Amino acid sequence: MRPSVKTIAINASVVTALVAGGVAYMTFDNAVSLSVDGETETVHTFAGNVEDVLDGQGIEIGPHDEVVPSLDSKVEDGTEINVRYGRQLTVTVDGTEQTVWTTALSVDEALAELGIRHEGAEVSVARSRDIDRSGLNFEVQTPKDVTLVADGDTREVTTTALTVREALADVDVELGDRDIIEPSLDTKLSSEAEIVVKRVTVKKDTVEREIDFETVEKEDDSLEVGVTQVETEGKKGLLERRVEKTFIDGELDKTKKLSEKVVEEPVDKVILVGTKEPEPEPEPEPDPPADDDDGGSDGGGGGSDDNVDGGVWDRLAQCESGGDWSINTGNGYYGGLQFNLQTWQAYGGSGYPHENSKAEQIRIAEKLRDDRGGYGAWPACAAKLGLPT
Incomplete structure (x- = not known):
């Protein structure tokens, strides 16, 4: 049975509609590549912009999320x-703790995104570890270039230590209890810092010191005024x-006294100072009358006394100076009888004893003997010769 004209017309209308619909679908449906956290898929959408595409896929965007291109960008096939x-x-x-979004x-x-120096850094988690949407907590100790001065040596070292103490431990520098560290051990370490270690040693020692003696003057009435002994x-x-x-580093820094004691007491120097007033000199005796008798010159009283006294003084001079009446030894004593200058002058002597004659030295000696x-x-020679003192 042949189809009627009406049926043919209806069928033609249906086919036309289907073809038109297919053309429209093919015209407005775009294939878009959508990557979410690295996972990529192709989606077909009639959406006009990125935001509509994401809404169509049920993807919600928060303030810390990143979308490329922007949400209001138009979408076309292949976007x-x-x-x-x-x-x-x-x-x-x-x-130092910080909270960031990434x-x-x-x-x-x-x-890398946060700009943290991570080459050579110590990280508390694996560097390759994935970060899921719940976030992550971890620690980073960055490398620091520091200058170390210790034990007479200066060197550059790199360390991830947080403090000076940790840095010294990293490079195996052992510290003594008294050592000085600059900056202090608990100082937070930064790059380009300088660490100085000063070695401190302490030694105990015993030293001796001389104690000066004092000079004491004591009056003595047996010595004439002006005479000291x-x-x-x-x-x-x-x-x-x-x-x-x-x-400090081998150089003496300070000395501390621990104790002291006197091992030997000093002995004062005692000087006797004469207070005795000198007796007035006796009037000179008149010269004896001249004696023309030859026998008188041999046996007179004056000649006999001179011979006796001269013998005593010669013996004393021999003991004191070897019999040299003009000797000057440079020790402060002069002449045959070894006068000191003060005594010589106190008993009327002029100039230096050794510059005077033997007779003058004997004259002054006799005055001294008679006065004493x-x-x-x-004393020494008198005792040796058996003379009265």
């Missing part, structure tokens, strides 16, 4: 849309002191 969700990181860098998918990528020679004492010496009542002015 590539990249979505990265924001992740909250708590990162402690060299002891769209990085791994720890290594996050370090050393009764006791001074002698220095000895002090023993226990000290503690502190050295004996030969005590020459």
Whole structure:
């Protein structure tokens, strides 16, 4: 049976509608590449912009998420849309904690994105670890270039230590209890810092010091005014002191006294100072009358006395100076009878004793003997010769 004209017309209308619909679908349906956190798929959409595409896929965008191109960008066939969700990181860098948002998918990528020096750094988690949308907490100790001065040597070192103490441990520098470290051990370390280690050693020692003696003057009425005589020679004492010496890098820094004691007391020098007023000189006796008798010159009283006295003084001179009446030994004593200048002058002598004649030296000696009542002015030789003192 042939189809009627009406049926043919209806069928033609249906076919026309289907063809038109197919053409319209093919015209307005766009194939879009959608990447979410690195996962890519192709979606077909009638949406006019990126935001509509994401809404159609049920993707919600937050304030820390990243969308490329922007949400209001138009979509056409072949458009590539990249979505990265924001992740909250708590990162402690060299002891300082900070909270940041990132769209990085791994720890290594996050370090680069945050500008943290990560080459050679110590990280508390694996660098390749993925960061999911829940975020991540980790620590980073960055490398620091520092200058180390210790034990007479200066060197450049790189360390991830957080403090001076940790840096010294990293480079195996052992510290003594007294060593000085600049800056202090607990100082937070920064790049370009300088660490100085000063070695401190302490030594105990015993040192001796001389104690000066004092000079004491003592009056003596057996000596004439102006005459002095050393009764006791001074002698220095000895002090023993226990000290503690502190050295910094081998150089003496300070000395501390621990204790001291006197090992030997000093002996004062005692000088006798004469207070006796000199007796007035006797009037000179008149010269005896001249004696023309030859026998008188041989046996007179004056000649006999001179011979006796001359013999005593010659013996004393022999003992004191070897019999040299003009000797000057340079020790402060002069002439045959070894006068000191003060005594010589006190008894009327002029100039120096050794510059005077033997007779003048004997004359002054006799005055001294008579004043002292004996030969005590020459104690050693008087005792040797058996003379009264």
